[in-house]
Amino acid sequence: MNYGNFSGIIKSIKRGRGRSWLTLCSVAVGVFAVVVISGIGSIGSERISSTMMTMGINSAMVQASDEDSTVALTREDVAAFGRLQGVNKAMPLMAAMSRSVILENCVNCYAWGVDEDAREIISIEAVYGRLIDNHDVENRSCVCVIDEDIARQTYGRGNIVGKKIKLLLNGSYYEFEVVGVAKSGITGLQSMMAGIIPDFAYIPYSTMQDITGKSSFDKIALLLDSKSADENLTETLTEQVNGIKKCEGSLVINNFQSQKGQLTDILSVVTTVLSLIAGISLIVSGITVMTTMLVSVGERKREIGIKKSIGAKSGDIMWEFLSESVLLTALGSCLGIILALLCCFIGCAALSVPFTAPVGAAALSFAFSVFMGAVFGVYPAGKAAGMKPIDALRS
Amino acid sequence: MIKAENLTKIYSPCGGCPVTALDDISLEVADGEFLAVVGASGSGKTTLMNIIGCLDMPTEGRYCLDGTDVSTLDSRGLSSVRSKKISFVFQGFNLIPTLTAAENVELPLIYRRMAAAQRKEIVKQALEAVGLEKRANHLPLELSGGQQQRVAIARAFASDAPLILADEPCGNLDSKAGETVMSMLRQMNKMGKTVVLITHDNAAAKTADRELRISDGRICV
Structure with missing residues (x-):
């Protein structure tokens, strides 16, 4: 050529x-x-x-299956799950149906006991004030972060930081100070709850344990590694967490990954x-x-x-x-x-x-x-x- | 250099009568000879040149160039022979209009896969030999007819082929430019090249060592 x-x-x-x-x-x-x-x-x-990342796509929740709700999740389990391959972080979660009362207005909501990692793991974003931190957890403080929608329904405005709110927990009303207002809409938890519960209130998990008298956790939230997060990882993790707890099939993992896929x-x-x-x-x-x-x-x-x-x-x-x-x-x-x-x-x-x-x-x-x-x-x-x-x- | 035996070329146009352009022509041209093939228009001299130049094949007969039987070569072999042994100087100059004078002269060397530096040197020498070194970067259209023919001669000079076939090289030129071109061909002949000049001009033919007259596809003298 x-x-x-x-x-x-x-x-x-x-x-x-x-x-x-x-x-x-x-x-x-x-x-x-x-x-x-x-x-x-x-x-x-x-x-x-x-x-979807902002919706908590990389978060997953470990909880007892409907058939077997006797499995108790402990602090050791949180640490063990957090060390699993494909998991970046783990956080204890407490959950309860509740009703919030502000200025004599009642709003149905779901109360979550969380810690400082909630921002990262379940993608909560503070619009006003702050989120729950470890200091609140250690002191078992009666503070809460509520969804902006609750604030607007009761006060007609978003910023109600410093106001008092009563939450119905374990059959009684407890008074909490609002330290933050979270952005309503799509958080990891709401994604996983598929919109059944309209609004959330977040309190330190230790406070909720005190109120409910439980020493274990209801659920454990996991932050999955975004690079390895897929349906296979969920299956693998389900096997592993059941292996750790030695309770085959008693624990299930829910996440939003399959919808993303x-x-x-x-x-x-x-x-x-x-x-x-x-x-x-x-x-x-x-x-x-x-x-x-x-x-x-x-x-x-x-x-x-x-x-x-x-x-x-x-x-x-x-x-x-x-x-x-x-x-x-x-x-x-x-x-x-x-x-x-x-x-x-x-x-x-x-x-x-x-x-x-x-x-x-x-x-x-x-x-x-x-x-x-x-x-x-x-x-x-x-x-x-x-x-x-x-x-x-x-x- | 050239040995042709009983060359016959018959054109068979579609739906027309066959035309015998060459009829049993035999000729020999020695190395370094200057031969003029003279004939009227339509006598078959250009057909003879095309066969001698390996551009066309005879219908019958045998043609050997520098000891090689050209009749047995395929297209690639013919290209190789044209590249190494033959240079053409056409009546219509046949320069490529998009290439400059230097590029036109360089083209046969490119097809010989010569190194770029060597090519440039040869092109420079060739253009100097025809007195066109200052017009090296001009396109053919920017040159006069005589200058274009000198570029064609420079191309033949650069390719350093032993056989130069010149088909009516002065046909499109005025007498002065024609004389210049003829003197250059003679000069190349003196340098040892075999030159075959195809012409209908008796005066031009007289400058050759030998004349070969052709009429109706046959050699007359």
């Missing part, structure tokens, strides 16, 4: 500037479509993932299908390249004849035309990728979504379109290479 005549190939592309530019654009449009669709898919998937699977299928449809345009652009090259071969018959008369072998001519079609598709792909990335970047900026470059899709569509350029360039290049020099010179 003759690599020395590369500048000649560039000049040939430049000679048919208008035609080359249109061919280049047809390739660019195909690549643009594939990369943008994949970009939307990957950004969407990222968005689902990050949104289903959503991302659906998005992935939709993205793949749309990308494949867009990929058809790459084949169409390959046909455009072939048409352009055939026209070019027709126009340059005499040039082919001259080259053959001065010693060019069929392989040299083949290489020149094939390089031209591959170069056209490569340049078109680069243009398409640049435009697509720019489009994704602007779209992400407009929607305030973190920009993720669809590198894989860009590389794949580049490789595919260059391959198309080579495949669809073979026929015109072969036609040029197979010309008899005398016929080419006579044209």
